[in-house]
Amino acid sequence: MKINKRSIPVGTLILTTVVLIGLITMILRYINGLGATTNLSDGRAWGLWISFDLYCGVALAAGGFTLAGIVYIFRREKYHAVARPAILTAFLGYTLVILALLVDLGQPWYIWRFLFNWNIHSPMFEVSLCVMTYTIVLALEFSPVVFEALSKSDLPIIKRFKWQIPMRIIRAIQIPLVIAGIVLSTLHQSSLGSMLLMMPETLHTLWYTPILPILFLNSAIAVGPAMVMFESTLSSRVFGHRLSLDIFSGLGKMTAYILSVYLLLKIVDLLARGDLTLIFTAYPENLLWWGEMVIGAILPIVLFSMPSVRQSRTWLFWTATLVVVGLIFNRFNVSMLALGIRPDFTYFPYWMEFAVSAGLVADAMLVIWLANRLLPMGPGNKEGAITEAGSN
Amino acid sequence: MSKAVLCDANKCIGCRACQVACKQWNEMPGETTTNTGSYENPPKTTAYTLTKVHFSEADYDGKFHWVFTKIQCMHCEHPACAAACLVGAFQKTEEGPVLYDDHKCIGCRYCMVACPFGIPAYQWDDPTPWVRKCTFCADRQTGGLKPACVTACPSGALKFSERDALIAEAHQRIAAEPSKYVNHVYGEEEVGGTSWLYLSPVPFDMLGMPVVGSEAVTVNVERAMGAVPPVLVGVAALMSGIYWLVKRRQGSGGAVTPDDKERVGVPK
Ligand code: SF4
Ligand code: SF4
Numbered sequence: 134m135k136i137n138k139r140s141i142p143v144g145t146l147i148l149t150t151v152v153l154i155g156l157i158t159m160i161l162r163y164i165n166g167l168g169a170t171t172n173l174s175d176g177r178a179w180g181l182w183i184s185f186d187l188y189c190g191v192a193l194a195a196g197g198f199t200l201a202g203i204v205y206i207f208r209r210e211k212y213h214a215v216a217r218p219a220i221l222t223a224f225l226g227y228t229l230v231i232l233a234l235l236v237d238l239g240q241p242w243y244i245w246r247f248l249f250n251w252n253i254h255s256p257m258f259e260v261s262l263c264v265m266t267y268t269i270v271l272a273l274e275f276s277p278v279v280f281e282a283l284s285k286s287d288l289p290i291i292k293r294f295k296w297q298i299p300m301r302i303i304r305a306i307q308i309p310l311v312i313a314g315i316v317l318s319t320l321h322q323s324s325l326g327s328m329l330l331m332m333p334e335t336l337h338t339l340w341y342t343p344i345l346p347i348l349f350l351n352s353a354i355a356v357g358p359a360m361v362m363f364e365s366t367l368s369s370r371v372f373g374h375r376l377s378l379d380i381f382s383g384l385g386k387m388t389a390y391i392l393s394v395y396l397l398l399k400i401v402d403l404l405a406r407g408d409l410t411l412i413f414t415a416y417p418e419n420l421l422w423w424g425e426m427v428i429g430a431i432l433p434i435v436l437f438s439m440p441s442v443r444q445s446r447t448w449l450f451w452t453a454t455l456v457v458v459g460l461i462f463n464r465f466n467v468s469m470l471a472l473g474i475r476p477d478f479t480y481f482p483y484w485m486e487f488a489v490s491a492g493l494v495a496d497a498m499l500v501i502w503l504a505n506r507l508l509p510m511g512p513g514n515k516e517g518a519i520t521e522a523g524s525n
Numbered sequence: 526m527s528k529a530v531l532c533d534a535n536k537c538i539g540c541r542a543c544q545v546a547c548k549q550w551n552e553m554p555g556e557t558t559t560n561t562g563s564y565e566n567p568p569k570t571t572a573y574t575l576t577k578v579h580f581s582e583a584d585y586d587g588k589f590h591w592v593f594t595k596i597q598c599m600h601c602e603h604p605a606c607a608a609a610c611l612v613g614a615f616q617k618t619e620e621g622p623v624l625y626d627d628h629k630c631i632g633c634r635y636c637m638v639a640c641p642f643g644i645p646a647y648q649w650d651d652p653t654p655w656v657r658k659c660t661f662c663a664d665r666q667t668g669g670l671k672p673a674c675v676t677a678c679p680s681g682a683l684k685f686s687e688r689d690a691l692i693a694e695a696h697q698r699i700a701a702e703p704s705k706y707v708n709h710v711y712g713e714e715e716v717g718g719t720s721w722l723y724l725s726p727v728p729f730d731m732l733g734m735p736v737v738g739s740e741a742v743t744v745n746v747e748r749a750m751g752a753v754p755p756v757l758v759g760v761a762a763l764m765s766g767i768y769w770l771v772k773r774r775q776g777s778g779g780a781v782t783p784d785d786k787e788r789v790g791v792p793k
Contacts, residue, residue: 168649175571175646178637206768208775239632239647239654250612250629254750257635258611312764319760320753327749331609331639334716334737343745346752475643476733477569 144371145502148495155492158485159236167239170485176478179468181486186233186493188464190226191264191325192353193457196364197223197271198318199357203387205311211383214376217278218368219361221504224271225497227264232496236489256327263321270314277303282508322353335473339411339422340466342402351398352429352460355391358384359433359456366450372505382443388456389437396430421466429459527602527720528621528666529688530675531695532595534725534732535705537682539564539578539593543674547576547597550662550673570596572646572657576674585727592725594732595674595683597659598623598644599712600720603741609639614656621688621720622661630656641716641737661720688720695724717741 162170173180200219203209235241252258277300284296303310326349333341342348362384369375403409412419433456442448474480504510548555556574558567565580576597583590604623607615614629615636625645636656637645648654662672670676675685684691695710711723716737723729730736 164652166650166652166654167647168651168654174649175569175637176643178634178647202764206764206771208768208771234633237633239634240630241632243631246629246631247612250614252611252613254747255609255611255613255635256746256750257609257633259750259753261611308768312761312768315764316757316760320757323756324749324753327746328609328635330745330749331605331635331742332641333740333742333745334641334735335638343748346749472638 145499148499148502151491151495152499153492154488155490155495158488158492161485162236162489167237170483172480172483172486174478174480176475177469177480180480181482181490182233182237184465184468185461185490186237187230188325188468189461190230190233191322192349192356192460192464193360194223194226194230195318195322195353195357196361197226197274197357198314199354200361201274201311202315203358205308206315209383212380215361215365215380215384217275217510218365218501219357220271220275221278221501221510222360222364222497224268224275225500227268227271229493229497230264231268233490233493256324256330259324260321260328263317263324267314267317267321270310270317273303274307274310274314278508278510318353319350323347323350325349329467329472332472336467337415337418337471337473338406338408339403339415339418340471342406344398344402345467348395348398348402351391351395352463355388355395356456356460358388358391359453359460362388362449362453363457366446366453368501368505371502378444378446378449381446381449385437385443385449385452388453389434392430392434392437392456396426396434399426399430418471421462421470425459425462425466427459428455429463433459527619527688528661528685529600529691529720529722530672531684531686531691531722531724533682533684533698534592534594534723536680537578537593537595538680539580539591540679541578542677542679543595543683544574544577546673546677547659548574550665551575551660570644570646572648572655575646575657575659579733581727581732583727583731585731590727592727592732594723594725594734597674597721598661599642599715600659600661601716601741602718602720603716603743605639605641605716605742606636606645608743608746609635611635618663620663620666622663622666623720624660624663625656625658627655632656639742641742642735688722691722695722698724714739717743 158170167173171180196219200212200216204212204216235244238244247258247261280296280300283291286292323346326345329336330343330345362381365376400409403412412422433452436442436448436452442452547553553573553575556567556571561568563580565578567574567577570577576595579594579596581592581594583592600621600623602617604615604617607617607623611633612629612631614626615623617623632654634647637647645656645658647656662670665672671685675683692710692713699706699708705726706724707726707728709729711725711729711734712719712721717740723734725732
């Protein structure tokens with residue numbers, strides 16, 4: 134990851150290419166339908182888009198509510214500097230989730246129907262409603278940054294508008310917004326787990342447990358700070374504004390604690406259900422289980438608890454990467470690899486499925502790049518509405 | 526008052542008249558398939574083949590059995606598809622059928638993933654696809670007719686009646702000829718009961734029928750969803766409480782002063 138300032142144009146060129154390929158594939162999908170653009174079948178009706186874009190996407194965007202909570206509710210001022218990028222990433226993450234769903238739905242032009250036909254007992258309904266509302270909340274949480282940039286703009290019409298007014302309104306409702314964000318996140322992060330509770334017969338016993346919603350919430354809270362570390366290290370290499378090591382080691386320590394609770398829950402749950410021996414006997418699924426646990430929980434807990442790791446940016450970055458990879462592994466396990474496929478079917482994503490997912494990720498990276506260029510994203514922005522409001 | 530069908534594999538002769546009757550009644554197109562060396566055709570139920578007869582060869586109890594079972598939606602008493610669907614496109618009717626409504630579906634396919642019997646099928650070849658599955662001929666039932674498949678069945682393998690009565694009859698048939706049947710009415714208990722019931726000379730897993738528990742698959746979901754309102758209120762209260770407490774504690778020392786050293790970026 135040796136990206137320096139000069140290589141940015143090359144990077145954006147690649148990103149733009151990926152975005153364009155993704156866009157063309159999406160258009161093809163709308164013309165030709167799901168069957169022609171995916172390897173989905175009756176046997177495997179959910180594929181890469183659900184596992185990666187929905188399940189991983191929502192969890193990886195958890196940095197938005199965890200950091201907002203740490204900074205505005207627990208008022209740990211130290212982490213102010215990462216709150217802004219975390220909220221932007223979360224907002225983009227959720228926008229991507231919605232875009233991906235618009236590709237994945239069989240009849241996306243009917244998506245509005247869910248607003249008029251409520252099945253309030255469906256976890257999917259709750260996820261949809263929360264994702265929609267939370268995206269709006271995130272947009273509002275982030276909006277002061279945009280207002281701030283606009284208020285400094287020289288363009289004649291934009292200059293005349295009093296951007297201080299909307300900024301002040303958002304500032305006044307900031308804490309309720311943050312609390313709403315936390316409540317909505319708690320609900321839908323866990324409900325993504327509840328969605329899988331419907332499959333006791335097809336989801337492997339190693340993963341199927343009534344506490345799946347709690348495990349989902351817990352792992353999302355853990356990956357939130359890790360994702361913020363992962364991402365701000367990368368963007369600091371590209372954009373040059375480094376954050377203090379103290380923030381990173383603090384986030385690392387936090388992640389270690391949350392992951393310890395997760396590991397404990399996982400083990401105690403298996404023990405309570407009397408299925409702990411499966412982690413040795415249920416070959417080959419147990420390999421998947423060990424994979425996600427070692428990469429995503431055990432190794433990071435060990436590493437993050439070592440003071441030497443917490444003193445090294447490189448080690449902190451790679452450990453955070455482990456947490457992120459482990460979470461992706463877990464979400465793929467529960468939503469694809471350990472979820473039974475109907476007999477006589479196989480599934481491996483078609484290249485167009487990869488192209489759309491990659492295109493969407495590239496979209497987000499381009500927007501982050503633009504934001505860092507055009508908006509006051511960096512730490513230490515005194516006037517920043519979001520970063521200031523918490524401090525009276 | 527819910528209707529059911531008892532499907533007796535000992536009586537089925539594998540003629541597939543039910544399969545054809547279903548295609549006719551539902552005006553479904555034929556499918557191009559390849560010869561797999563079996564009379565079983567097409568190989569799977571699809572959005573255009575809502576029912577099919579599955580041919581199994583089973584070695585059981587020292588005997589060879591060639592068993593035919595009709596596969597279609599089981600019309601569960603506690604259908605996972607209906608609990609899953611976010612827009613409520615699936616409804617279990619009092620009369621028995623679980624029905625799907627094109628006018629609600631958005632195509633998320635959660636129903637397909639959720640169904641423990643792997644039944645709902647999608648029109649993958651269509652750019653505007655819908656979910657398709659057996660309707661239990663609800664349209665015929667409201668007109669006082671039997672489902673098309675039952676009407677077509679020449680051997681009496683399919684019997685349409687009240688669910689309770691059929692369960693009783695199934696047990697009578699087992700009791701009358703215990704050597705011919707395994708002592709299990711598939712669908713009586715499976716996932717909380719289904720409207721399609723099966724009798725067989727061999728254990729049902731040998732016929733490729735999913736081995737499922739007797740608890741409705743929707744139970745844990747219902748529990749989790751029941752926790753939503755208290756969690757909503759609880760988390761909101763907890764967060765407000767923490768905010769208030771932390772603020773009061775920090776407030777006693779005057780306004781919060783962010784540690785500027787932390788916040789000023791160190792440029793590379
Ligand atoms: S068999 Fe599947 S599709 Fe049919 S009612 Fe049960 S859950 Fe729904
Ligand atoms: S595909 Fe249609 S019927 Fe099935 S769960 Fe989604 S909205 Fe409901």
